[in-house]
Amino acid sequence: MPISTTTAGTHPAAPPQPGSPGFFARLDWGLVVVLLAAAFLLFYNLGQRPFWQDEAETACLARNVLHSGLPYASDGVNVVSQEEAREFDKTGGYLWRWSPWIQIYMQAAGMAVGGMDTAPARFPFALAALLAIFWTYRLVRRHFGDRSWALLAAILLTSCVPFLLIGRQARYYAPGTLFVLWALDAFFSDWQRRWGPFWAIFASMVLLFHANYLLFLSFAPTALAAAALVYPERMAWKRLGLLTLLTTVVAVVPGILLYRIGRQSGMFDILLVPENLMLYFADLCMFCIPLPVSAALVWRWRGFFTRLRRPDDPGETFVLFSAVLIVMSLLFLGIVPQRFFRYIAHLLPLCAILLAWCVRRLWGFSRPASVMLFILLAFTNWLAVYPMERLKIVNRPWQNDFRQLTSLNFPLKLLVTELVCGYPDVNTSIVEFFKTHAKPGQTVLAEYGDLPLMFYVPGLRVLGGLQGPVPPGTVPDWVLRRRVVRVNRDRFLFGAREYTDGMDLSGRYERVPLSLPDETFGNRTDDPNHHYFMPVEPPNKSLEIWRLKEPRS
Structure with missing residues (x-):
């Protein structure tokens, strides 16, 4: 592989050659091989892991675009927010402006x-x-x-x-x-x-x-x-x-x-x-x-x-x-x-x-x-x-x-x-659990992972996450607590954690026994510091999900 001495703009144009080489003769087959390898690495099992929180934010807004033509943060049931409702004006129809x-x-x-x-x-x-x-x-x-x-x-x-x-x-x-x-x-x-x-x-x-x-x-x-x-x-x-x-x-x-x-x-x-x-x-x-x-x-x-x-x-x-x-x-x-x-x-x-x-x-x-x-x-x-x-x-x-x-x-x-072996993503566990056990119209109070729930489990009312204060008097049918305690930009607890800390979980709710590991983010691929490629070995903290007790007759 000799060192190339050709640089742009330093040599006169080559004299015209008789005929013109065909498309396949002009094609750089080395580039073709590279692009095929890249296509495999980019497209293979593209839907293997579900959206994590930030992706799900975009997905919920995109779904609203398909319904109304504009990215509204509310679909009439749930509200998309990770900045304590700073991303929109409620009086302006919840149009996304963040x-x-x-x-x-x-x-x-x-x-x-x-x-x-x-x-x-x-x-x-x-x-x-x-x-x-x-x-x-x-x-x-x-x-x-x-x-x-x-x-x-x-x-x-x-x-x-x-x-x-x-x-x-x-x-x-x-x-x-x-x-x-x-x-x-x-x-x-x-x-x-x-x-x-x-x-x-x-x-x-x-x-x-x-x-x-x-x-x-x-x-x-x-x-x-x-x-x-x-x-x-x-x-x-x-x-x-x-x-x-x-x-x-x-x-x-x-x-x-x-x-x-x-x-x-x-x-x-x-x-x-x-x-x-x-x-x-x-x-x-x-x-x-x-x-x-x-x-x-x-x-x-x-x-x-x-x-x-x-x-x-x-x-x-x-x-x-x-x-x-x-x-x-x-x-x-x-x-x-x-x-x-x-x-x-x-x-x-x-x-x-x-x-x-x-x-x-x-x-x-x-x-x-x-x-x-x-x-x-x-x-x-x-x-x-x-x-x-x-x-x-x-x-x-x-x-x-x-x-x-x-x-x-x-x-x-x-x-x-x-890509080949898969990964037990925490958002997969959360979504599959509520798809199986929650009923349409029920309310889930989730400390994090609320946006994947909104996208993948339609029919649920999802509160919490980073949306801001939970409405007073809310009695959710389900409570999802996460192992990581999150604080807002002012270093105060997010509303969901503050609300669940004040709930009588052991009295009014029963904890669902689960062995699903509670990771921090799931498919957070935007930061290589946080992405896991192989499952974490035990011991690990399990997801904490609480179900509202049925009223006694």
Whole structure:
């Protein structure tokens, strides 16, 4: 595999060849194999685990879209809320105004075509993840002319289990990632002189805003700053001003009003910034770019960091741009009060491109070392986890649990094991229990997991969760208590736990004997720190379900 010396824009066009090769002759069969493998990992048993709480929130809203055309938080019986009823105005018909709507309508589209089930609802998002893998390949191949680098990037993204986990989830993560790739592709397509790429960037920014405005706010300004530092010659300032104006008028200003973004600014807490930055740095090293690779690149690019001296190779310059964009995004996200891995998931293709470039570059110096690096990056997490553990940068109580990505293991093996063998998800246990034992019209007070119940068990009135205070005098037919005690943003108990603590459970209710383990989240795949691939071994706490005693005659 010789090092490619072809770069975009450095060679004259090739002379016309007689005839034109057929479609199959032009097809990159290596890419086809990668996409087939990715399709299996993304679509196989897509409905195996039910929606967890956040996915079920979107699913309930999507179901209401199919009934009324708009995402209302109430269907007349149950109310969808995880922010103590901050997400809507009751006087305004319960219209959802907390988070953007693209994920809701994508899920509704999947349900409209495939039925009111888990797999169809997740299908559009898995498809977006598959397209993101293709666009990662396309971005490198089209603009830098290196097929090997492009193929390695697609392989590394396909083997990235955190990316596969978010790609299999019915949330904004995969669509947001795809919109970021579209924007970058258009940026490198001579947007300074051509209107097609200009409008492609504009459309990508509008879609990204309505996928998740936090992704937009963390990507757009940091990408602009990174481009100004690394690609000053590509900054067409007049067009950039027009692009900013159009995006602001079409997306940002209406979005601020529709999603009431200002009401969420009160959650800012400057005291959380240092901890957020530390944890984002840990996530970056554990799941995205291993610490030894980052250290080597910082040393290699020390001339840029001290004198803004760019590499001569256009491909390496793009990798530098990607690294600067990633770092700036993390710095921006550090000021956001809530910290989740899902907020950096859209950067995973750039991480794959960066790592693939390292493998490709190392090939010219030592082929065995390049192959070894590729194997470590694609099939193990050893290079990511082991240095962190040795340096004691990350010290999690579950760090030695082989069921998770926070220990030394083979991530793809863990994922395939889960897909093929299944997993006893806690939400499956809850849903199946109430499907079997609860009657339509009965009331369930659930401390958590209320939204999966709303979606999968129609006919029940479901209270509790993170909805806010339970109406005084409520006498539920069923009570579901969870082992994790949850507090709201003000550090007070959520209403459901506060209410159940004051109930006479032992007097008016009888506990149902169960041996079903009570996990915290179930299929929470948006954070690789929390996802289990194999069942937890005993001992574990069982689900606590109480049934209202029948009145004596």
